[in-house]
Amino acid sequence: MNDLPKKRLDELRSRAQEALIKGELELADFQQADKEKMESLIQELQIYQAELEIQNHELRKTQIALETEHRKYLALFENLPIPALVVNQEGLIKQANTQACHFFNLSYPKNLVQYSIYRLFATDSQPWLSESLHHLDEQQSVLSQQLQALVNNTEVRVQANTCLLPTEYHLDTHILITLVDLSIEQERNLIRNTLQSVLEQNLDQVMGFDMSSFEHSKALVLVTDKEHNILYLNHALEEVSGYTLDEVQGLRPSIWRSDHNLSGTFDELNFHLQHGYVWIGQLINQRKKGGVWTELRTVQALRNRQGDISGYVSLGMDLSDQVALEEQAQRVGRLEAAYTLIAGLNHEFNNLLGSVTGLTEVNLALTAEDSPIYANLEQTLVAAQRAETLLHHLRKGQSTLDLQKTSKEINAFIKQEIPIFHSILGRNIQLEIELTSTPLWVQVDTGYFLQALVNLLKNARDALADTEQPQCKIKTKLVRGHTKLEQYVEILIQDNGCGMPEEVRQRLFDPFFSTKPADKGTGLGMMAVLNFIKGHDGFIDVYSSIHQGTQCILKLPVTK
Incomplete structure (x- = not known):
């Protein structure tokens, strides 16, 4: 077979390729030697084709892995609690996170993209920046220096850290620059030194001293006497805690102590103060009107000229936004894993549900x-169709609604779903249903409507966890003469649970915002409710008071 002329061999190879494409081969036209060679060539091509398919599969797996890593990188970059920029070696900004925009007082990250990094820093800081961007390599991949950033033409001292990014995130050389605002540390030193000079004379002078320079400080300033009675707190601490100086003067800081701190935290704090050491640690405190704030606090003794302790100065930095960003990053990671799982299982479940x-x-x-089983079969069919709808919604995700509206009578729909409502709330919560006698017709996607009701009932259930006589109410109502809608249906979901403070209510529909522990809530439930309302040209009102409960009112246009 190997003695065939090259031209004849090429001809056979060409016909073998055509045969593979057509899926058929007529060997009758070939001589015996040609037939054997043709069969050998076909086998070779089949093996080669199989190897190509394996290589394509591996390439696809690699591509998916790279895309996953890139998404993780983008999520981590955006959720960094400090200003962060990605630049190339020429100093052009390629990416900027939200914190960087806030720091430089810009509205959107895109306003910084393709902007020269040198224009954000003072002239005497630019040489070091240029040097670091051009000399970072695998041997020296991280550099750090204190520089002067320009914010609204005002110099702000920052700690700049430059880091060479791995090449899998960018094809060419890119550098990550993170900034730490040192102005707060400068304010702390100013406050500490000023108070020390006052206390060297007499601690009683604190209340008569001009503290106006501390009122605009970002640090949370607290001054106590040696018995830990509060003498002074600045405006920043008043804003965060909700307490005024007049309310807490003479009291101890334990007034805002919460139960969320790690065990042993205050024993460690007292030990340091008793031995004259500086204590630095993280505290979780209770706001006056509900809710908590997390802070990094430094407590230091102040001494008079004789060396005796005259009082204590305590300086805090509010970490609530940073903690919220960390929790958001955790939820993003959980959601990414959940959507990956959903994508993998969706096809299998669809096959099963299709059979059912x-x-x-x-x-x-x-x-x-x-027949006695006819009604059961109908219920089985409805349940299977509802499951298919739920899978479809999960597959489509939260951002874009693919609505399939039909005309529905709301009262009948709610009656039909009462067993589901009871299963969500549990046996301990009393459910009251109050429906109008008049039919209420709306154009609605029943799958998304049920999902919205379920999300609201889950929130009500969690709010009722510590209520002695937990009650939940669902009520419908027809309203006329609204300014935006001539006629609309109100669906009220009300509970007598713990309620929520105003600052929580204001952020209720923010994506990834949740007051639940990181392992119990995604922060997307109320956003899904809002998406449902917007997709149906409706409105939602939420009223809540601490220890008084919450009312959520959905408003949908009546079908004409």
Whole structure:
């Protein structure tokens, strides 16, 4: 076979390739030697084709892995609690996170993209920046220096850290620059030194001293006497805690102590103060009107000229936004894992549900309507179709709604779903249903409507966890003469649970915002409710008071 002329061999190879494409081969036209060679060539091509398919599969796996890593990188970059920029070696900004925009007082990250990094820093800081961007390599991948940033033409001292990014995130050389605002540390030193000079004379002078320079400080300033009674707190601490100086003067800081601190924290704090050491640690404190704030606090003794302790100065930095960003990053990671799992299982569940739906429809066709099992078959079919709708919604995700509106009578729909409502709330919560006697017709996607009700009832259930006589109410109402809608249906979900403070209510529909622990809530439930309302040209009102409960009112246009 190897003695065939090259031209003849090329001809056979060409015909073998055509045969593979067409899926058929006529060997009758070939001589015996040609047939054997043709069969050998086909086998070679089949092996080569299989190897290509394996290589394509591996390339696809690699591509998916790279895309996943890139998404993780983008999420981590955006959720960094400090200003962060990605620049190339020429100093052009390629990416900027939200914190960087806030720091430089710009509205959107895109306002910084393609902006020269040198224009954000003072002239005497630019040489070091240029040097670091051009000399970072694998041997020296991180550099750090204190520089002067320009914010609204005002110099602000920052700690700049430059880091060479791995090449899998960018094809060419890119550098990550993070900034730490040192102005707060400068304010702390100013406050500490000023108070020390006052206390060297007499601690009683603190209240008569001009503290106006501390009122605009970002640091949370607290001064106590040696018995830990509060003498002074600045405006920043008043804003965060909700307490005024007049309310807490003479009291101890334990007035805002919460139960969320790690065990042993205050024993460690007292030990340091008793031995004259500086204590630095993280505290979680209770706001006056509900809710908590997390802070990094430094407590230091102040001494008079004789060396005796005259009092204590305590300086805090509010970490609430940073903690919220960390929790958001955790939720993003959990959601990414959840959507990956959903994508993998969706096809299998659709096959199963397709079989259930198909067989149920066949059995319904073969069963008389007066048969005892006919109603059960109908319920099975409805449940399967509802499951298919739920899978469809999960697959589409939260951002874009693919609505399939039909005309529905709201009261009948709510009655039909009462068993689901009871299963969500549990046996301990009393559910009251109050529906109008008049039919209420709306154009609604029933799948998304049920999802919105379920999300609201889950929130009500969690709010009722510590209520002695937990109650939840669902009520419908027809309202006329609204300024934006001529006629609309109100669906009220009300509970007598713990309620929420105003600052929580204001952020209720923010994506990834949740007051629940990181392992119990995604912060997307109320956003899904808002998406449902917007997709149906409706409105939602939320009223809540601490220890008084919450009312959520959905408003949907009436079908004409």
